Amino acid sequence: MTRPARVIEIRDERTGLDAFVVIDHELLSIAAGGTRMLPDVSIDEVARLARAMTWKFAACRVPYAGAKAGVRFADGDRDAVMAAYLRALEPMQEFFLTGPDMGTFPSDFAPADAGSDIPLWAKEHEGLGMDDLATGHGVKAAAQAALRHLGRELSGASVAIEGFGKVGAGTARAAAGAGARVVAISTVHGLLADPEGLDVESLIKLRGRHGDRLVEHGAVALRPREDLFKLDCDVLVPGARPDSITQKVAESLRCAVVAPGANAPYAPGAVETLHRREIIAVPDFVANSGGVHLYESVPQDDEPARALETIESLVAEAVSRLLELASAESIPPMAAAFSDAREYLRTTASASPEALDELFPAGD
Numbered sequence: 001m002t003r004p005a006r007v008i009e010i011r012d013e014r015t016g017l018d019a020f021v022v023i024d025h026e027l028l029s030i031a032a033g034g035t036r037m038l039p040d041v042s043i044d045e046v047a048r049l050a051r052a053m054t055w056k057f058a059a060c061r062v063p064y065a066g067a068k069a070g071v072r073f074a075d076g077d078r079d080a081v082m083a084a085y086l087r088a089l090e091p092m093q094e095f096f097l098t099g100p101d102m103g104t105f106p107s108d109f110a111p112a113d114a115g116s117d118i119p120l121w122a123k124e125h126e127g128l129g130m131d132d133l134a135t136g137h138g139v140k141a142a143a144q145a146a147l148r149h150l151g152r153e154l155s156g157a158s159v160a161i162e163g164f165g166k167v168g169a170g171t172a173r174a175a176a177g178a179g180a181r182v183v184a185i186s187t188v189h190g191l192l193a194d195p196e197g198l199d200v201e202s203l204i205k206l207r208g209r210h211g212d213r214l215v216e217h218g219a220v221a222l223r224p225r226e227d228l229f230k231l232d233c234d235v236l237v238p239g240a241r242p243d244s245i246t247q248k249v250a251e252s253l254r255c256a257v258v259a260p261g262a263n264a265p266y267a268p269g270a271v272e273t274l275h276r277r278e279i280i281a282v283p284d285f286v287a288n289s290g291g292v293h294l295y296e297s298v299p300q301d302d303e304p305a306r307a308l309e310t311i312e313s314l315v316a317e318a319v320s321r322l323l324e325l326a327s328a329e330s331i332p333p334m335a336a337a338f339s340d341a342r343e344y345l346r347t348t349a350s351a352s353p354e355a356l357d358e359l360f361p362a363g364d
Helices: 043-059 078-092 130-149 166-177 200-217 225-230 247-252 270-276 290-296 304-329 333-348 353-359
Strands: 006-012 017-023 035-038 065-072 158-162 181-187 190-193 235-237
Touching: 006 078, 017 043, 017 078, 035 043, 043 065, 043 333, 065 078, 130 166, 130 235, 130 290, 130 304, 158 166, 158 225, 166 181, 166 200, 166 235, 181 200, 181 225, 190 200, 190 225, 225 247, 247 270, 290 304, 304 333, 333 353
Parallel strands: 035 065, 158 181, 158 235
Antiparallel strands: 006 017, 017 065, 181 190
16 A cells, blocks of 8 residues: 555653554645554554545545544553643644544543533443444444345344454444344453353453453353364454455455444455455445444434434445445446445545546556
């Protein structure tokens, strides 16, 4: 991929802050994307995620440039590091908007003086954060739309989820609420799988006590996490870091639909392989766009349940439209999504063909 338009390094020796902001392009005046806080987060990884945000905003018809930020943090005073980071962002508020991502939380970014007037995106609903639920309900809606394209329903379908953090838990709850069987979840510490279905609410409680080690405390035997991609299921939800669906993995998956919760889960060659095998590979930047809709498409004073219904409807409509286009033109859904997003940027930002060629893969 081409280099991003801007990389802004941020450091503060007193607190140990080591961070950066990546802005994918400057065709639009405002860029936005979450802040990822991990010990090994890299500019290359975040640049890929910023590019995915460009595609996601265009797919959602939101006039922002894609961006992401990274904070390298292993140990120390987290509160002091986050406070220094937010202070450093203050001069950038006119052109860069951010919020929670892997390793950060809504409370890190919610206004300190909000009181009882907490914005919808920072609220909790039935024990989970709205940012988790918005993305999870969007992934569920994407999976449901893809199954319906095949003449099937999510109710009664089997769902396997890679990762059980912010997005994985929200997806699991939404899928189970729709009548699906969540047959597997994995974390870096292993896999829990049961073809009869796992108890999602029990897993969410275990996550609250043990974090990623929840899999060591499940009701079924712990298995290697790599086994997730060998399971028979109707829907696979890649929900961890980039490139988990390699071309080799794509050759052996035993599912009907891939509905990503993570950004950039498809490694080179994976989408084409899945298309050849007639497995629907929903574009990640469409399936996991619920968070964008939470911030941009629903009123911040809306009731959480109603907002989630709206988000599901928006994502399902987008997925259905792309799958119909992909079927009509005999192209992968990803290619249809790129064509759609490219046209939006062409008209909204008056982008030249050369600028668009830099942002979208060849042959989209």
